[in-house]
Amino acid sequence: MTGSLLLRRRWFFGAVAGGAVSMWSIALRAAPRSENAHERVRKKLISLLRDPQRAREIGAAYLRSPPEQRAPPLALAETVLVETGPAAGIEAIRRYVVARIRRELEDAQVVSLDGWIISPTEAQLCALVAADGAP
């Protein structure tokens, strides 16, 4: 087998495997999930907030920032659903969110809300409260 053929074959299998992962991911994202799954995750996320009422102001400030500088309100719930699965309990979600915040801060990946420097995940958490008006 020539080197180039080997390379092509590796590329082919790699592409198939990658395609499979991508298809799964697309399917997962595109599949109409029950309202309950989203709602359950949203509620679990909000329960992570130490004080949802006070988080509302931060969330509102985040939602007022230019669209290119923020994620849609439910983006975090969507990500958590994909990353931890619909059956994840509150502790699993907390670990995921805390790790994500820490990673963002370590990378200095932050947003500025009225000058206050917070991580995007923190801002998105607060946005969940602000977006629908009900904690």
Place this chain on the structure above:
Amino acid sequence: MFIDLRAVPDGIDITGDICVVGAGAAGITLARELDGSRFACVLLESGGMEFDSQTQELYAGENIGRPFFDLTTCRLRYFGGTTNHWSGWCMPLDSIDFQTREGLPYRGWPFERSSLEPWYRRAQDICQVGPFDYAPGNWGMVQSKLPTPLRGPHFIPRIAQLSPPTRFGSAYEPALKSSPNVTVYLQANACRFETNESGAKVQSLSVRTLSGREFKVNAKVFVLAAGGIENARLLLASGRTDGQGVGDGRDLIGRFFMTHICCWAGWLAVMDPPTEFYFDPGYFRTYQGGSAPRSFVPYIGLSEETLRQRRLPNIKLLWKYEVLGDTAREGTLTDLPSIVDEVEGRRQYVDSKVFRREGVPVMGTKLFLNLEPAPNPDSRIRLSRERDAIGMRKVALDWNVAAEDKRNGAAVLQLFGAEVARTGFGRLRSFLEDGDDATWPADMYGDQHHMGTTRMHRDPSLGVVNADCRVHGVANLYVAGSSVFPTAGAANPTLTITALALRLADHLKEELR
């Protein structure tokens, strides 16, 4: 010997081997070094031994760029120069300040810091500070007691040593008075270098008194040491064509005017209101651990690795404790909480005064940023059409900052904000939003460190003086002082000015031998 030029009879030329223009930190250091040598040194000072408003007025000029200090107040024109109101902060530039930086144009010196260190060590004595040791650990700073955001990897503790401060005039007047070979001329205003036909050699220097008398100084070598603004002014005033100074074939003299950019850049809400802080950036301290008490001031810096990786300029970050009332909270997210429970340190934070109800004072620290400016050819000194009392064209200072400066300042604050949050130390509100120049805080100003206007570079197309501080293309004209700094760093400049003057003195002694 000191001579008041007004007492010198007309028609007498002043002659020496080396003529130094300006008796500030650089000029006096040079003269001290030449004291006792076999060279006749002439040191010219515009003023007398005390402040005099008529002489000081010779500094008057226009600010045609960003608002800047009145040019008659941000420097002093009498024996000792601006060291007469120097605050005394001493620190060397960092190694990285001497290096070219990827993605940061115009930066870098023509030599490494290590090659300047022998003169830095000697400069410590002249500035009357302790040993050449700036490691915080050797000033009683214990790493484990530092606020968590300052334990790296990005932000680190730094210290500046505090000079008494040395007033170079009064401190070194006795030595110069008794010098056998240094003559100090007071009331001697340098007006113009006269060069030979080709412009490759200075033949003499015209000097005037305020009373209108004129003298000529002849010397083998001339050293311009009149300060970061006046150095450029005198070179520009000595040109044969308008706007082009001596040795200025490439329109560089006066460009790259730099000054550290200062502002109250943020507010830090600490997790627990401090009762006793171990590390107080910006607050004067005394170290008792040495043979004698030594004064120093801690500040916050960026690690070299972070400066390099994030392509940031150098900084000094200080803070000031404040009990803030309601007005300081206006327009802020007063309810910034510990957003997620169980994230390290946050529980305490939410219970701190930051989140008390309105009407309760909030304790925190205001952050003061001192930012290294980007070398900017459009920030410059020009000559005005107006003339001063001795007939010299006044300065027009066109100070500008680049968009890069604003971005860099905002990036530093964002990084610090991420660090104080990550470590559970508190939360930071930045006053520096990333954006265009107009969004600088209203209190932003350029400080009184005037640098860069006769910048040093090996390549004559990029610098006014070479690595020996000699003006490119002019055989016997040198420049001393912060005007030769091609990169400003974040260090206060006096120690480096002194070190460079010592280095230049050694060079001249060798050159004229």
